[in-house]
Amino acid sequence: MRNKMNWPTTLTINAWTGPQGQPSAPLDPHQAASWAVKGKLQEIPRLLAAPEPADLRDWFDAAVGWGLVLPENEGVSEKDRALALDAPEPIRELVAARNQAPVFRYRKDLNNRFLRRYYVDHSPRDIAVSGSPRGTGDQCLPRYLLIYGTPGEVSWSLQYVLNNAAFVGRIDLTGDGLKRYIDALLNNWAEAACRPEQPVVWAVDHGHPDITWLMRGAIATPIAKKLAEDNQIGDNLRSLAGADATSQSLSRTLKDRRPALIVTTSHGMTGPLNNPTLMAQQLGWLVDHDYALLDPAALLSEWQPDGAVWYAHACCSAGSDDQSGYLGLVAEGSTVAETLAAVAGLGARVAPLPRLLLGAEKPLRAFIGQVEPTFDWTLRQPETGQVLTASLQNAVYNRMHRKRPEPVGLAFEECYRHVGELLSQWNQALRQVARGIEGAELAALRTQLTALDRQSMVILGDPTACLPPL
Template sequence: MTAESAPAYPSELRVNAWTGGETAAGPLGPRARGWALSGHGRALPQLLAPEEEADPADWRDPRVGWGLVLPDDDALPDDVKARGDDAPEPLRELLAARSGSPVLRYRTETELRFTHLRRYYTDRSVQDIALSGPERGTGVGALPRYLLLYGGPDVIPWDFQYLANQSAAVGRLTLTGVGLENYVTALLGNWPGSAARPTHTVVWAADHGPADITRVMRTAIAARVQRSLAGDSEIGAHARYLDGGQHQATAAALYQALGDHHPALVVTTSHGKTGPLTDPAAMVRDLGLPVDDEYSIVDPARVLDAWQPDGAIWYAHACCSAGSDGSTIYAGLLEAGSWVDQVLTGIAGIGAHVAPLPEALLGAPRPLRAFIGHVEPTFDWTIQNPHTGQKLTTSICRGLYDGLFRPAPVGLALREPYSHVGELFAQRDSAYRAFDEGADSAGVAMATTLAARDRQSMVVLGDPTVGVPPLPSRAR
């Protein structure tokens, strides 16, 4: 602004206040110049404009945050619970390294276990923090956007992880001893010297024919993810595809591909082992192991003989690939005594467990970063619309490619699939209302409930802040 255009020092000012008489105006007082220049030479004040939103991928930002969730124990003093002194030593090291991260407690009371986590503070104050609607981050009364549950589903139920996934990026660890040390050491160092190549991937898809659900999983998930990976200019020909449609999806071929290829991402679609139903010990031992084209299982010991995961991420779409629960969310769905009903009842009968494959890979000397799997079986209606034939897996495929290779933490990469749970339950409620009004909407209620339950039971094992190593272009 030039001197000619600068506003002249005023002799009077008008104000937009009216008392019912004359328009308000008045001369400046003798101290007006000092008022205008008060604070001259000091820093400008902080203006009350909205601050930039936090990057949801930056869990280190206190407005985003990471927290450790442990089972509560009323026998412990509150300050011990606030610090997490009852956690295993590796987790205490993780808390120390992630300074300022809260320890939250899972409570079993009916009024809390579905909706809240409890936080104890070192000043001995206590607060119950809602899963839905609180401030976000690591501050007082806030819920971190990333949560690591520590404990098996017998102490922090799968149901709670399903619920927490709606509002946070959630992972779970159940490792103990050397396995836990291996994982936390790798996590703290961000997998130093990792052999996992971000430009190399392995997709393995069993296919037992057109009448089997493995065909639908191969086309709806594996083949779609493979197309994205093979079409990436930096991955391209390094996207290895073991296609069950070509009889390539054997356990032996998977072991060799993992050992030769050192992939950063592994995607498998198949049946998961859930039998024999008459031998509960064998069911627990082999729970959820991928079943190949020849009906042989993928053996965790043989996987680790051929390959150290060393910072890879594995997605396994198979029944019980993540574990089992002591009851099924599909209770009452199938005809009592039918084969599938016997399978669901048999799985529930072995109780709540984490499956052996993720447990072995996450606790290996050079461990996996994260395992994404399912606690319940997948039905054909949950991945392909029965009325239109439309595939319902787009967000899962996008999360595995667009999300992880953006790169985003695994918990953030899967936000869209989890967001469908609320959408599907809202559609189911509309179908309920229509049914009450006389419409034949039971089929819609069935399809939406099945799909919602399926997305619910997809879980992350491992820390939700991890992601695949960045592609060379992203690393630069």
């Protein structure tokens, strides 16, 4: 029953006392009113639900985090290794400026499954690449990782594995080039003169069936279309394709336009096969419409990157490894087999173009390129002809050109996610091969080939670098 003021006369609780039954009590309105206005609740967090996930663009958030990966160095103390005191001065400055960021060490005996972290105040720990909590805390793996070292010191294979777990970049610079890059990074390219509203797309096209025709159609053209449809870019886009894609036209356009984004698709130089010294000097140089080479030193004599980001889809544009993942794919003596063997003979290295651009007087922010060649099968579905570059298009335009642009490492994370998807399909195909299912071998070939292609795309430069907003 309730009285005339609508106060309940009795309160009952959902307890059970046994013989006495359900506990209840009469309620005095005056007593209850006095109780009602006296705070009895404990203070609780404003958010009763789980905390909102961190914004992955905020690498300085401890829940996201940035860390450094260095080669193991048993010649210095564990404390010095924890503080990166064996690294060049610009790298030490970067670690200190980023709140004494965590430093990890690459060791071959950890088989790319762990990174070793040393501490000032306790023994080292091996941090799992897969499954570790994220951020900069103890036993955590930061979302953003910068590798400092040559691919001979910190393997490409580690970078491939880390790309599936974090947003990863690499710097392979020394001396003045390293200092210039780190100074620009710490200053966030504040004085850069590159123009985000004036991107340049350069696409060599030697016609079907040359793979440049496919790269233009699958990569350059759709990216150019997205950029041209942006109302802050529009006609400011400069697209050079086909016969217009010469080294001279690219050099001239970069000098005149000062773009913040450069996208190029072409063959990458991997010759002459019988002259490894010259081959190393020209490794990954872009090959233009007239089969002339884009000489990085000549380019830099006329133009400075000044904070630009360059995506170069060309064989070995990022470098080479001492063994190709495609070993045994094609017949010995074929031009593909001979090229793969000759490139592997150069060893693990970063290509000249990105090294010169990142260490330039006014450095590039980031370079995205390949360590292995791209096969025509990897750019489109052979059964249907469907182009398979949507995530790449999204990375270069949708994600890097947001109102608040995503860092380059984050922007390309979907591209690397495909590696895991494709290897899962490959494992399924292997089971189907064992059961004798028709077409399973072809599916295994396509999925593994495409996974290796996606895996060998790497970011050079710090993964937190991002385009200036439009």
